[in-house]
Amino acid sequence: MDAILEARNVEKQYEDFSLSGVSLEVRRGSITGLFGPNGAGKTTLIKILAHQVPARAGAVRVFGLSYGDGEREIKNRIGYVAQDPPFYVDKTVQWTARFVAPYFAHWDGAHFYGLLEEFRVNPLKKVRHLSGGQKKLLSLALALSHGAELLILDEPTAGLDVVYRRALLDRLRTFVADGERSVIVASHVTDGLDEIAEDVCILQDGRIVMHEDKDGLMSKWKWIHFRDGALAPAVVGRLSNLRRQPFGDSGLTEDFPALREALARALSAGDAKVENAKLEDIMVSLIKGA
């Protein structure tokens, strides 16, 4: 396993919330989507991975280095976008770039201003006068302008309209296209990031309840629609989220290959149909079941 980022048994304790024993890996050249309901701990985990807050226990290694002895090098090589990026709001966009540039070994001003133009963010504007979406785009432009090899993003699509969201998704896809650079991004499942993530990590109540590659996940989780009485009770018993309707029943399986043979007859007779599950279905099912 060629992991660019590795977290082992990360723990964090707040008064009313804790991350417990979180382990995950981000593969080189991949986009990992970190999903979960509100309050699951996505932002806390992202902050720990980007070394914005310390973990109480556990280890985080990025590019094979620990923050303990490689913080400066790691921060040069990652691009971080916070959920609510902390800017000096009375300063201009241009000032902000001049302020952060010296912190990076490979700052590329031309690239930065090119991105601002693409994102239609006016460099002369004060940050205070940018919309929520524009602040996200500014933060993203900063993260993309110092030769980062890993992006750590917290809800980067929040506040973006569909056009910029599409532009962001395309940028992320291009970013990992060389097979070397990687992305880990915390997000909601319905905003398009679920489409581009190759690895899916679902967090609930401070624990990882699923961490798998999406192709594998999608080949296993399927909706089965079937005519009443077309499937043996033993088969129906292996489905979850059963919905009985007057014109056909449906249920969710998390292991379609294991059911394929039992379904073969009903499928070929047209008495059952298979439909791909959405990541949203999987998430809701896991969370209800927990």
Add this chain to the structure above:
Amino acid sequence: MTQEASLFIALSPSNPDPMYKQVTDQIKDAIAIGDLKPNDRLPSVRELSEALKVSAITIKRAYFDLETEGYILTRAGLGSFVAEVSRDALRSRKLDELRAEMTRIVRTAARFGITREDIVALTREIEEQ
């Protein structure tokens, strides 16, 4: 068994056909295979839209098309009923669909050098299962 119990309709959001067309196609199939027989009463627009979780407009559009094509009759205040459709008409509709599928199969076979004999053997194998 009530007639509704034997009607099986499953809509797929990933199917490129629009929802109303998926409904009309599946009702035509149900008529063709005998799940719905002439004079059987179709579920009301409301019943079907609630069960399939689509809007009443989608089902109305489907019923309108079915009626225009002569598959069903709507009687004011009574509901919609399956019309007397000739078996030949149903058969020729399915034959058209099969022609489209067979065209794809025959062309694919040709591209990969699979012969007519191979396809016949395959058909036989499937029938024997």
